[in-house]
Each structure stands twice: as C-alpha cells, then as structure tokens.
Amino acid sequence: MDEGEIDGPPSRQVIALSIDYVLKIADIVTQGAQGDLVTAVVYLAISRANLREAFKSPRTARRHAGVLDVPDDQARQSVSVLAISRELALPYETTRRHVGKLTALGLCRRGEDGGVVIPYEVASGEASLSGIDAIWRATLVFICDLDALSVTYEAKRRRIAPDFRRIVARMAAYYLLDLLNLARASVGLNTQTALLVLAIIRANSLHIARDAEAGPRYARPDTPPPDDLRRPVTTHAIARQLKMPYETARRQVGWLEEAGLCTRRGRGLIIPTSALERPEMLHAIEANWALARSLMENLAGLGLGAAQARRWLQRDGRT
Numbered sequence: 001m002d003e004g005e006i007d008g009p010p011s012r013q014v015i016a017l018s019i020d021y022v023l024k025i026a027d028i029v030t031q032g033a034q035g036d037l038v039t040a041v042v043y044l045a046i047s048r049a050n051l052r053e054a055f056k057s058p059r060t061a062r063r064h065a066g067v068l069d070v071p072d073d074q075a076r077q078s079v080s081v082l083a084i085s086r087e088l089a090l091p092y093e094t095t096r097r098h099v100g101k102l103t104a105l106g107l108c109r110r111g112e113d114g115g116v117v118i119p120y121e122v123a124s125g126e127a128s129l130s131g132i133d134a135i136w137r138a139t140l141v142f143i144c145d146l147d148a149l150s151v152t153y154e155a156k157r158r159r160i161a162p163d164f165r166r167i168v169a170r171m172a173a174y175y176l177l178d179l180l181n182l183a184r185a186s187v188g189l190n191t192q193t194a195l196l197v198l199a200i201i202r203a204n205s206l207h208i209a210r211d212a213e214a215g216p217r218y219a220r221p222d223t224p225p226p227d228d229l230r231r232p233v234t235t236h237a238i239a240r241q242l243k244m245p246y247e248t249a250r251r252q253v254g255w256l257e258e259a260g261l262c263t264r265r266g267r268g269l270i271i272p273t274s275a276l277e278r279p280e281m282l283h284a285i286e287a288n289w290a291l292a293r294s295l296m297e298n299l300a301g302l303g304l305g306a307a308q309a310r311r312w313l314q315r316d317g318r319t
Contacts, residue, residue, distance in 0.1 A: 010219035011289035016209035049079035078115030159303030203233035232268025
C-alpha cells in the first residue's frame with residue numbers, strides 16, 4: 001500500500017468514507033427488512049450469529065461465495081434474543097420488539113430451542129439477492145474511494161470464483177457491525193445513539209473528505225477540520241435518513257448535547273472538534289483505520305483489489 005504524499009495515514013478521511021459506506025449498507029438492508037436502521041442491524045446480527053460456527057472454516061465460507069451459494073438451514077444455529085441484545089448493547093425489550101417485527105414479516109423465525117434464525121428461504125429470496133448486488137456495488141465504490149486516497153490494495157490472487165458477491169456482501173455487513181461496535185465502545189453509546197452519531201458525522205464531514213484540497217489537509221487524526229467547515233444537519237433530516245421516529249432521535253440528540261458530543265450550529269447539529277479530539281474518539285479513528293485495512297486485505301485475498309473494482313464499475317458504466 002502506498003500512502004502517497006500524506007504525512008501519516010489518512011485515517012480521518014478514511015473514517016468519513018467508512019461511515020458513508022456502512023450507512024449505505026444499513027440503508028440497503030433496511031429496505032429489505034422493511035423497518036428502520038436498528039431493525040436492519042438486528043437482522044445482520046442474527047444472520048452473523050446463525051452462521052458464526054459454520055464460517056469458522058475459511059473453506060466453508062468460500063464454498064458459499066456466490067450470490068446463489070446460500071447456506072442451508074442445517075448450517076444455521078439459532079441465537080437468543082438476549083444474546084443479540086447484549087451484542088448490540090440494546091435494551092432487551094427494544095431488541096425483542098425488532099425481532100418481533102422481523103418475525104411478523106417472515107424474515108426470521110423461532111428455532112426449536114426458542115432462539116431466532118434467518119431461514120434459507122429468506123437468505124435466498126429476491127430481496128436478499130437484490131440487497132447483495134447493491135452491497136457489492138457499494139463495496140466497489142468504497143474500494144475506489146480508498147484507492148483515490150492512495151490506500152490501495154491489489155488482488156493477491158485470481159478471483160476465487162466467477163461470482164463471489166455473497167462473500168463480499170457478508171464481509172461488508174460484518175464491517176458495518178464491527179464499526180458500529182467500535183462507535184458504541186468508544187464513547188459508551190447504545191446502537192441507536194451510535195447510528196445517530198455516525199449519521200451526523202457523515203452529514204458534517206463527508207464533503208470535506210471528498211474534497212481534493214481540504215481532504216488531505218484534514219486527513220490525519222491530529223488535523224481535524226474546524227467547526228466552520230462542517231455542514232450542520234437538522235434532527236428531522238437525521239431521523240429521516242435513519243428511518244427513526246423523530247421523538248426518538250430528539251431524545252438521543254438531547255443526550256449527546258448533555259454529554260458534549262454534539263452541539264447546535266445555526267439550525268443544525270455538528271459533532272464539534274472538541275468532541276472529535278477526545279482520546280476515545282481518536283482511538284476510534286485509529287481502530288477504524290485498522291478495520292478498513294483488514295477489510296481491503298481480505299477482499300484482495302478473494303481477488304478483488306482496486307484495479308478489479310475499477311474494471312467492474314467501468315463495465316457497469318459507473319465511472
């Protein structure tokens with residue numbers, strides 16, 4: 001990997017692009033789950049837990065690489081609502097409500113042991129296949145975005161299969177869950193509040209990360225952009241983006257303001273420099289840098305590097 005002319009890793013730029021990427025993934029899953037982003041996150045956490053044991057073997061994981069290579073029900077282990085609640089740091093009743101929504105929609109079902117599982121017919125259904133294809137395209141764009149920052153990983157081998165969109169989508173979904181867990185752990189947030197913080201950061205700073213001049217200038221953890229460069233965003237806009245009830249978003253924003261993690265600027269909200277310079281926030285930026293590099297390395301190991309991503313996008317007429 002070549003980090004170009006930037007003095008140090010562009011980890012602040014990368015986290016802005018990472019947040020945009022994972023929120024796009026969450027939105028894609030939300031459309032399939034017919035709920036809000038928390039419902040989507042609960043769905044992904046159930047799916048990962050169901051297949052955790054099966055995919056401990058890299059050979060098994062790669063055998064289910066293609067979009068039609070769906071693991072059957074025998075490979076899935078049910079997971080309790082309590083375990084999902086603990087994994088996502090969500091109140092049990094909130095988790096149970098989202099699981100109930102997924103169950104009513106037929107997107108998960110109870111196992112014989114009382115746990116929940118995403119069944120084969122859902123994972124192989126039209127909505128799931130469409131979501132995998134959309135996540136694949138978002139991942140290609142993310143690889144190219146990082147390549148533009150000289151965060152470049154080239155394929156270490158020929159691609160593992162003619163079609164490996166499912167395994168790429170699975171890696172992307174796990175990256176979302178890992179980044180969300182990082183956001184929660186860094187500043188003691190629950191899943192709802194962490195999603196809110198990520199959405200505010202995206203609205204405030206994505207334009208800076210993508211700017212050819214400002215991006216490199218504010219790329220490192222120790223060079224945060226000044227508050228007057230951040231684009232404020234209203235609570236209404238964030239609630240709409242997250243498909244979250246306005247009153248829920250308003251309460252969460254109030255907590256963030258009390259904690260000094262969010263402030264008003266004009267009619268909107270920003271995560272100020274004073275919050276982003278906290279040690280726990282700087283740790284999160286550096287930890288995401290490691291997570292993003294690990295994702296890129298794993299994708300390169302499948303045969304999907306920067307050059308391949310550009311070719312796929314060019315073939316689809318997206319660049």
